[in-house]
Amino acid sequence: xxxxxxxxxxxxxxxxxxxxxxxxxxxxxxxxxxxxxxxxxxxxxxxxxxxxxxxxxxxxxxxxxxxxxxxxxxxxxxxxxxxxxxxxxxxxxxxxxxxxxxxxxxxxxxxxxxxxxxxxxxxxxxxxxxxxxxxxxxxxxxxxxxxxxxxxxxxxxxxxxxxxxxxxxxxxxxxxxxxxxxxxxxxxxxxxxxxxxxxxxxxxxxxxxxxxxxxxxxxxxxxxxxxxxxxxxxxxxxxxxxxxxxxxxxxxxxxxxxxxxxxxxxxxxxxxxxxxxxxxxxxxxxxxxxxxxxxxxxxxxxxxxxxxxx
Amino acid sequence: xxxxxxxxxxxxxxxxxxxxxxxxxxxxxxxxxxxxxxxxxxxxxxxxxxxxxxxxxxxxxxxxxxxxxxxxxxxxxxxxxxxxxxxxxxxxxxxxxxxxxxxxxxxxxxxxxxxxxxxxxxxxxxxxxxxxxxxxxxxxxxxxxxxxxxxxxxxxxxxxxxxxxxxxxxxxxxxxxxxxxxxxxxxxxxxxxxxxxxxxxxxxxxxxxxxxxxxxxxxxxxxxxxxxxxxxxxxxxxxxxxxxxxxxxxxxxxxxxxxxxxxxxxxxxxxxxxxxxxxxxxxxxxxxxxxxxxxxxxxxxxxxxxxxxx
Numbered sequence: 001x002x003x004x005x006x007x008x009x010x011x012x013x014x015x016x017x018x019x020x021x022x023x024x025x026x027x028x029x030x031x032x033x034x035x036x037x038x039x040x041x042x043x044x045x046x047x048x049x050x051x052x053x054x055x056x057x058x059x060x061x062x063x064x065x066x067x068x069x070x071x072x073x074x075x076x077x078x079x080x081x082x083x084x085x086x087x088x089x090x091x092x093x094x095x096x097x098x099x100x101x102x103x104x105x106x107x108x109x110x111x112x113x114x115x116x117x118x119x120x121x122x123x124x125x126x127x128x129x130x131x132x133x134x135x136x137x138x139x140x141x142x143x144x145x146x147x148x149x150x151x152x153x154x155x156x157x158x159x160x161x162x163x164x165x166x167x168x169x170x171x172x173x174x175x176x177x178x179x180x181x182x183x184x185x186x187x188x189x190x191x192x193x194x195x196x197x198x199x200x201x202x203x204x205x206x207x208x209x210x211x212x213x214x215x216x217x218x219x220x221x222x223x224x225x226x227x228x229x230x231x232x233x234x235x236x237x238x239x240x241x242x243x244x245x246x247x248x249x250x251x252x253x254x255x256x257x258x259x260x261x262x263x264x265x266x267x268x269x270x271x272x273x274x275x276x277x278x279x280x281x282x283x284x285x286x287x288x289x290x291x292x293x294x295x296x297x298x299x300x301x302x303x304x305x306x307x308x309x310x
Numbered sequence: 311x312x313x314x315x316x317x318x319x320x321x322x323x324x325x326x327x328x329x330x331x332x333x334x335x336x337x338x339x340x341x342x343x344x345x346x347x348x349x350x351x352x353x354x355x356x357x358x359x360x361x362x363x364x365x366x367x368x369x370x371x372x373x374x375x376x377x378x379x380x381x382x383x384x385x386x387x388x389x390x391x392x393x394x395x396x397x398x399x400x401x402x403x404x405x406x407x408x409x410x411x412x413x414x415x416x417x418x419x420x421x422x423x424x425x426x427x428x429x430x431x432x433x434x435x436x437x438x439x440x441x442x443x444x445x446x447x448x449x450x451x452x453x454x455x456x457x458x459x460x461x462x463x464x465x466x467x468x469x470x471x472x473x474x475x476x477x478x479x480x481x482x483x484x485x486x487x488x489x490x491x492x493x494x495x496x497x498x499x500x501x502x503x504x505x506x507x508x509x510x511x512x513x514x515x516x517x518x519x520x521x522x523x524x525x526x527x528x529x530x531x532x533x534x535x536x537x538x539x540x541x542x543x544x545x546x547x548x549x550x551x552x553x554x555x556x557x558x559x560x561x562x563x564x565x566x567x568x569x570x571x572x573x574x575x576x577x578x579x580x581x582x583x584x585x586x587x588x589x590x591x592x593x594x595x596x597x598x599x600x601x602x603x604x605x606x607x608x609x610x611x612x613x614x615x616x617x618x619x620x
Binding site for chain 1: 435436458465472479482483491492494526529563590595597601612614615616619620
C-alpha cells in the first residue's frame with residue numbers, strides 16, 4: 001500500500017467583483033478541512049483565484065492582465081502558500097499566468113508538503129475561440145487570452161508516487177492521459193470550469209455535460225490504470241452557470257467520490273497508488289500490447305484526412 | 311439526414327461441438343430478422359463462426375487450423391453470403407483467417423449490399439499470452455494463435471458514409487478510435503468475445519466487465535464523434551461464460567440500444583451519420599484543437615519510460 005489521501009476542493013462560484021483575498025480565504029478554509037480529514041494533497045480548480053474570465057470579451061489588454069498572476073507565489077497568494085507550509089499540504093493550483101516576457105498561459109502548479117514548487121503545467125487543449133462570436137449564447141475566449149501550453153505533459157515524483165497534471169478541456173482528449181501513462185503516471189490531477197450549457201448547442205444542458213465530464217475521466221483512468229482527480233469550479237458566476245461534478249476515479253475507472261453540490265465542497269479519499277499496478281501489468285501492459293507502427297496518424301497529422309471519394 | 315439502419319446481431323454461445331453449418335443457420339436467421347426490421351447493415355461478433363477457441367491450449371497445429379477459414383467466402387460461408395446478396399444486407403463478419411502463405415489472423419471483413427468485399431481488418435491489439443499459463447483460471451491464447459494485424463486501421467466508404475472496424479480488445483485502446491477518427495470515421499463496427507471473469511483476477515466479475523466494455527466504447531464514440539456498434543458473442547461456451555452487453559452508441563457517447571440477454575439477440579437502430587457532424591465541427595474539431603507536438607511519446611515509445619528517480 002502506498003496511500004496518498006487526496007482532497008478534491010471543489011469551489012463554488014466566484015463573482016467578477018470578488019477580491020482575490022476573499023477567494024484565498026475560502027481556499028484556506030477548504031485546506032483546513034482537508035488537513036482535519038488527513039489529506040496529503042489538496043486539488044483546487046482551474047483558474048481558482050478568479051471568476052472564469054474568458055467568458056468576458058475584453059478589447060482592452062490592460063484589463064485582461066488584471067486577471068493574471070505575475071508571480072507564483074506572489075502578494076495575492078502568499079497566504080495560501082503559508083497555510084500549505086503550516087499544514088504540510090501538497091497542492092495543485094490552477095491560475096492565469098503572465099510571464100515576465102508577457103506570454104499568457106492557463107497554468108497549474110504542483111507543490112510539495114513544504115509548499116515548494118514540484119512542477120508546472122500549461123494547458124495544451126484550449127477550447128473556444130479568438131474573436132467575439134455573435135453566434136454563441138456566451139463567449140468562451142480561451143484561444144484569445146491564452147497561448148497553448150509549451151511544456152508538454154510532464155510527470156513528477158512526489159509523495160512516493162508519480163503525478164501528472166491536466167486542465168479542464170485537456171480531460172476530454174485521450175492523448176492527455178496516454179502521454180502521461182507512457183511515463184507511468186499513477187495519479188492525474190486536474191481542475192476545470194465547464195459551462196452548464198454548450199454555447200453552440202442549447203439542447204446540450206447540464207445532464208449531458210456531467211455525463212461527458214465523467215465519461216472522459218473514467219476512460220482516462222481505466223485506459224492508463226491511474227487515479228484521476230477532477231475538480232470543478234461550479235455554480236452561477238454573474239449569471240453564468242457552471243457544472244460541479246468533481247470526482248475521484250480509481251484505476252478501474254470507477255468513481256469513488258463525487259461532489260453533491262455546486263458550491264465549496266471537499267471530497268476526501270485515501271488513494272492507494274499500488275492499485276495502479278495490476279492494470280499496468282496486465283491488460284494495459286503497454287510494452288506487450290501497444291502497436292505503435294499502426295498509430296502514426298496520431299502524431300503525423302493534426303486534422304482529419306478523409307479517404308478518397310469512390 | 312443520412313440514415314443507416316444497423317442491426318447488432320449478438321450471438322449466444324457456440325459450443326466446441328457445434329458445426330459451422332449450424333452456426334451459419336443461426337446467423338442467417340438473425341439476418342432475416344434484421345431484414346424484416348429494415349436494416350442496411352448487420353454486425354456479427356468476433357470469430358462468429360466458431361466457439362472462442364483461443365481458450366483451448368492445442369499443441370497440435372493441425373488441430374488449430376481446423377478453427378480457421380482458408381477462403382472468404384468459402385464452402386463454410388457460401389450460404390451466409392448468398393443470404394446477404396438476397397437480402398441486400400451489408401455485413402461485418404469476424405472470423406479466423408488462414409492465409410495461403412500460412413499466416414493466421416483474427417480478422418473481420420465488411421461487405422456491401424451486393425455481398426462484395428469492401429474492406430478487411432486484422433486485429434491489432436491481441437490480448438492474452440503465447441504459452442500455457444498455469445496461473446490463470448482459464449487460458450487466453452490469442453497471442454499464440456494469431457499474428458498482430460498488419461493492415462492498420464483503415465476506413466471505408468460504404469452506404470453513403472465512412473466506416474471503420476475493430477475487434478474485441480481493440481475497443482479498449484483509444485488509439486484504435488483516434489486513428490480512424492483522423493480519417494473522418496462516422497461509424498466503428500466491432501465484435502467481441504469477453505470472458506465474464508478476468509482470468510488473472512477472480513474478483514473482477516461480470517458487473518465490472520460490462521462496465522469497462524461500455525466505458526471504452528462510449529468514450530471512443532464521444533471523443534471522435536462517431537457511432538460505435540459493439541457486438542458480443544455471449545453466454546456459456548463449454549462451461550466458460552462470456553458477457554453479452556452488445557450496444558449501439560451515438561456520437562455523444564450515449565447508449566441508444568443495449569442487449570438484454572446473453573443469447574442470440576438483435577438490436578436495430580436507425581443511425582443518422584449526419585449526427586456525427588456537430589462534434590467533429592466543434593469540441594472535437596481536430597484541426598483546430600489537437601497539438602501533435604506534445605503527443606510524440608504515443609508513437610515514439612511502445613512501453614512506459616519512467617521519470618528519473620529523485
